[in-house]
Amino acid sequence: MAADLAADLDKLLAALGGAWLVLTLLRRATASREAAAVADGSAAPSDTAEALRRLQWQYLPAWLLFKAADWMQGPYFHEVYASKRHVATGEPFSDTDVSRLFLAGFVAATLVGTAAGSLVDSRGRRAGCVLYAAAAGAAAASVVCERPELLLAGRVVGGIGTSLLAAAPEAWLCAEHARLSLPAASLGGIFGWAYFGDSLVAIASGQVASRAASAGGPQAPFLASLPLLAAGAAIASATWRENRGGKGGGGGGGGLREGASILLRRPDLLSLMAVQALFEASMYIFVLVFAPAIVAAAPAAAREGLPFGKVFSCFMAACAVGSATFSLCSAKGLRAEAFLLPVLLGAAGALYLASSPPAATMLQRALSMSHKPLYLVFCFAAFEAAVGVYFPAVGGLRAAYLPGAQRGAIMALTRVPLNLLVIAVALARDRLGDTGALRCAAAAQLLAAAALASLWARGGAAGKGEAPAAKDKGLAASPAMSTLSRAKKAD
Numbered sequence: 001m002a003a004d005l006a007a008d009l010d011k012l013l014a015a016l017g018g019a020w021l022v023l024t025l026l027r028r029a030t031a032s033r034e035a036a037a038v039a040d041g042s043a044a045p046s047d048t049a050e051a052l053r054r055l056q057w058q059y060l061p062a063w064l065l066f067k068a069a070d071w072m073q074g075p076y077f078h079e080v081y082a083s084k085r086h087v088a089t090g091e092p093f094s095d096t097d098v099s100r101l102f103l104a105g106f107v108a109a110t111l112v113g114t115a116a117g118s119l120v121d122s123r124g125r126r127a128g129c130v131l132y133a134a135a136a137g138a139a140a141a142s143v144v145c146e147r148p149e150l151l152l153a154g155r156v157v158g159g160i161g162t163s164l165l166a167a168a169p170e171a172w173l174c175a176e177h178a179r180l181s182l183p184a185a186s187l188g189g190i191f192g193w194a195y196f197g198d199s200l201v202a203i204a205s206g207q208v209a210s211r212a213a214s215a216g217g218p219q220a221p222f223l224a225s226l227p228l229l230a231a232g233a234a235i236a237s238a239t240w241r242e243n244r245g246g247k248g249g250g251g252g253g254g255g256l257r258e259g260a261s262i263l264l265r266r267p268d269l270l271s272l273m274a275v276q277a278l279f280e281a282s283m284y285i286f287v288l289v290f291a292p293a294i295v296a297a298a299p300a301a302a303r304e305g306l307p308f309g310k311v312f313s314c315f316m317a318a319c320a321v322g323s324a325t326f327s328l329c330s331a332k333g334l335r336a337e338a339f340l341l342p343v344l345l346g347a348a349g350a351l352y353l354a355s356s357p358p359a360a361t362m363l364q365r366a367l368s369m370s371h372k373p374l375y376l377v378f379c380f381a382a383f384e385a386a387v388g389v390y391f392p393a394v395g396g397l398r399a400a401y402l403p404g405a406q407r408g409a410i411m412a413l414t415r416v417p418l419n420l421l422v423i424a425v426a427l428a429r430d431r432l433g434d435t436g437a438l439r440c441a442a443a444a445q446l447l448a449a450a451a452l453a454s455l456w457a458r459g460g461a462a463g464k465g466e467a468p469a470a471k472d473k474g475l476a477a478s479p480a481m482s483t484l485s486r487a488k489k490a491d
Helices: 002-029 031-039 046-082 095-123 125-144 148-179 184-216 220-239 256-265 267-297 308-331 336-355 357-366 372-401 404-427 429-462 468-473 485-489
Strands: none
Touching: 002 308, 002 372, 046 095, 046 125, 046 148, 046 184, 046 220, 046 267, 046 308, 095 125, 095 148, 095 267, 095 404, 125 148, 125 220, 148 184, 148 372, 148 404, 184 220, 184 308, 184 372, 256 267, 256 404, 267 308, 267 336, 267 372, 267 404, 267 429, 308 336, 308 372, 336 372, 336 429, 404 429
């Protein structure tokens, strides 16, 4: 069956590639209208365009190297720890042992990573990126150890690194974009390119990781990520200007107390942070269960040698389709809240269909799918397409809503409920099973959709407007930043 699944995945990958090509052509067809919207009917000044290109080339190489290192490790997280044995008994690690290591990273991110987000604002966003590379490198190197306490320490350090990756690069980009006084709409474009590039990097990283694992075992992809982390840190150190929280991007600023105070005063920010916490908690729950769910759906005799490298490539191709969808919707002038809402509902539907045996049987027959693992990959790819839309869209919304001085602190605070949700589901996984965990993830998506609807309603009540950076220059705001000027002025 593994060979049949591999052949079917090749067809799915080709179909996703075709969908991406169509969306990209449609996006190019609307490029002239997008340019008119950004420049208010005239060509952008050459110095502004040059500054934008320079910022893109500063940000993207380092960020994509960091993401490539992260993607190298992701497909083999479960396998590398499942290959370990207890020193005392010689027994292999059980799924429960692996889940505990998985949880250790989230607990560390909850307890320590929150303070790390505040430090990113006060000590510097570039420094935070370099610290992420060091933490992720230490976590990757720890997989060569056999002692459980060293593996646990590696996951704790890795959890702190994950918090830094979530906060530091984006905070640096937004602060640098503001310092250069670039058009507000252009920030959404950078996010679109970043997450499209992330999808391509993920596909390539998955293939490289698969070959590395075939040659050197499940530890090899982790070790192969170390040069990528070093290169990303070197580029950031050499080309990024340091910036911090506080007035004008300098000074101390930040702080968890100030961030929490702003969240309590701003219902719109609470709604946006609820969207982020719920969606990303759902995504991490999916990461925890998708591989075991696919394995469990396969016949017992066919569970060895399932083509997870191709599965991962299909997921990332679906992400690229989602990123292209975001770019097309943005080019057509749609508000981020408007097109993200059906995406969240669709993500909830995809996860529920993957967890519902009656729906699985019915749709498997309707779509003429020969085996359940292919059906699950199909549902999970639909969810990954939603992920591809979500990240650039929510990046634009954060850029418009979050105050620059406390950006890192607020983003770190958001990860507290996110991590607690993931921990709760992971601890209850034995009782819930893969099906129950997927249904929890689907419920989180529905709640995220409700929070986004609340944000949209508040934006509509505020009235349509422009992001301050766009208004000051007489430029039209990007869709992700429309209706948000009053939200920004509240600070």
